[in-house]
Amino acid sequence: MEKFYFVDNGRVANAVLVWSYARFGVAGQQWFGLFSGVLVLALLWAFIATALPRAGMRVPRGVPFLVASIVTVLFLLGSPNTYKTFYWPAASVSHTLPPVLACAAVIPVLRATSQRGRVLALLTVFVAGLILGTLSEETSVVAVVVLASALLISGRLFPEARRRFLRLCCAAGITGTVIGTLILFTSPGAQHRRERHYTVSALAPETLLASLRGFAHIVITCLTTWQYLGAVAAGVLLALLARAPRSGLTPMKNQMLCAGAGAGALLVSGYLCTVITYPAFGPTVATSTRLWNDYLLLYILFLVFLGTLLARAWRHRMRRTGPAMATGAGVFALVCLSLAGSLTQPRNRHDRTGREMGPPRRPSTRRSRRRRPGPSVRTHAPQRNDRTLRRRRTHRLAGRLRRRLLRPGQRHPSRQAPMRTRKPRVHRRFLGATALVPVRTQALASS
Numbered sequence: 001m002e003k004f005y006f007v008d009n010g011r012v013a014n015a016v017l018v019w020s021y022a023r024f025g026v027a028g029q030q031w032f033g034l035f036s037g038v039l040v041l042a043l044l045w046a047f048i049a050t051a052l053p054r055a056g057m058r059v060p061r062g063v064p065f066l067v068a069s070i071v072t073v074l075f076l077l078g079s080p081n082t083y084k085t086f087y088w089p090a091a092s093v094s095h096t097l098p099p100v101l102a103c104a105a106v107i108p109v110l111r112a113t114s115q116r117g118r119v120l121a122l123l124t125v126f127v128a129g130l131i132l133g134t135l136s137e138e139t140s141v142v143a144v145v146v147l148a149s150a151l152l153i154s155g156r157l158f159p160e161a162r163r164r165f166l167r168l169c170c171a172a173g174i175t176g177t178v179i180g181t182l183i184l185f186t187s188p189g190a191q192h193r194r195e196r197h198y199t200v201s202a203l204a205p206e207t208l209l210a211s212l213r214g215f216a217h218i219v220i221t222c223l224t225t226w227q228y229l230g231a232v233a234a235g236v237l238l239a240l241l242a243r244a245p246r247s248g249l250t251p252m253k254n255q256m257l258c259a260g261a262g263a264g265a266l267l268v269s270g271y272l273c274t275v276i277t278y279p280a281f282g283p284t285v286a287t288s289t290r291l292w293n294d295y296l297l298l299y300i301l302f303l304v305f306l307g308t309l310l311a312r313a314w315r316h317r318m319r320r321t322g323p324a325m326a327t328g329a330g331v332f333a334l335v336c337l338s339l340a341g342s343l344t345q346p347r348n349r350h351d352r353t354g355r356e357m358g359p360p361r362r363p364s365t366r367r368s369r370r371r372r373p374g375p376s377v378r379t380h381a382p383q384r385n386d387r388t389l390r391r392r393r394t395h396r397l398a399g400r401l402r403r404r405l406l407r408p409g410q411r412h413p414s415r416q417a418p419m420r421t422r423k424p425r426v427h428r429r430f431l432g433a434t435a436l437v438p439v440r441t442q443a444l445a446s447s
Helices: 002-008 012-022 026-054 062-077 082-087 089-104 107-111 115-133 137-157 160-185 188-197 205-223 226-241 252-286 289-317 322-338 386-405 428-434 439-446
Strands: 356-358
Touching (some): 002 012, 012 089, 026 082, 062 082, 062 226, 062 289, 089 115, 107 115, 115 137, 137 160, 137 252, 137 289, 188 252, 205 252, 226 289
8 A cells, every 4th residue: 555655656545456356366366357247236236226216216126137237248348448447457446446336335325314324325425535536536537527517406406305415415525536636646656657657738738639639539439339229228128117207307307407417427527537647648548448437337327318218208209118128128138249259258458559459368388488587687586507507508519619610511410311321330439529520521430
């Protein structure tokens, strides 16, 4: 933890998560993908199962798990570079897990009904914001923008009975996130990181324009990736399988207000994340897909909400829901089948210049020849004994002597073509001497 805070990047919470898998060595990195995938699915399942009743939607028991599954699959495997977004523990800790942890911090707020539960929810939101501030700068920006948007539309969106409590929760989350971000920004590790990697200023006009172009490329890539239609299909199935709503966001005006606020928060937070990462990554910020995960989960949840709006509009105009449900189920299954290959073989990787590196190579079973360390290299590898070194030195000297004794254009006897005639017998005592003389001398010695 001291190394992260004083030397590396200042992310204290990131150091705790890295220690959780690094202490197991290679096995921890190999099994991190499985455990992180199960954790993401469990947290998103709990979040969706808690948010649906608060939104006035009564659905069958298996529907929240179905929606959480497709959101998890798209979030972990829908990226163009699944190696760095899911399989690589370092990138997953910094950009994949923080948005999910932010969603998990909302669960106590949605379930709070008593005075003690509300106090516990406020403390949870504040501590979660403090942890996010010391975990990931980009996720902190997304959380602050989303909470500020919810705070602005709370007067028209939330009922009066819970309006004051939800505003307090938004303020507590923003305060905790800002404090954690200040701790991270003023740490010696963050200053050392800026000195090493930052080449331009984030507030320079050229940087802002370049970040805008990079974010436009990211938006086009996300909009043209057809697998994200699975989130819209999940929203359609969710709304069509829901029963008659009780109380919630039933007016279409409130729904459109929520959709507009979500789209605005997504665009603003995505652009700000691109701006703060451009000084370190440069033009490759548009191709470093692991940086998208900080706001990619918000994009997927927004697509699910758009799917519910489409299904409600269909139900309002058409009484028959069979064709829409069959279409949604077909798209859902097609997306799952298309992303199943990412489990066995990750998609292409990219280096810092944006070039594709291909999937990671499997470790070779052949023993690699270890180089002998130089005088400036310190290693604890066992050295060869003196007998082996003397033997190799003798063979090298003998080879040099043979090459010097041979005439120009003459090949060594061991490299000559094999003769069909029977070779003359040579006494063992002359083998060592004849190996160092030319071919004519060997013929005389053999005769």
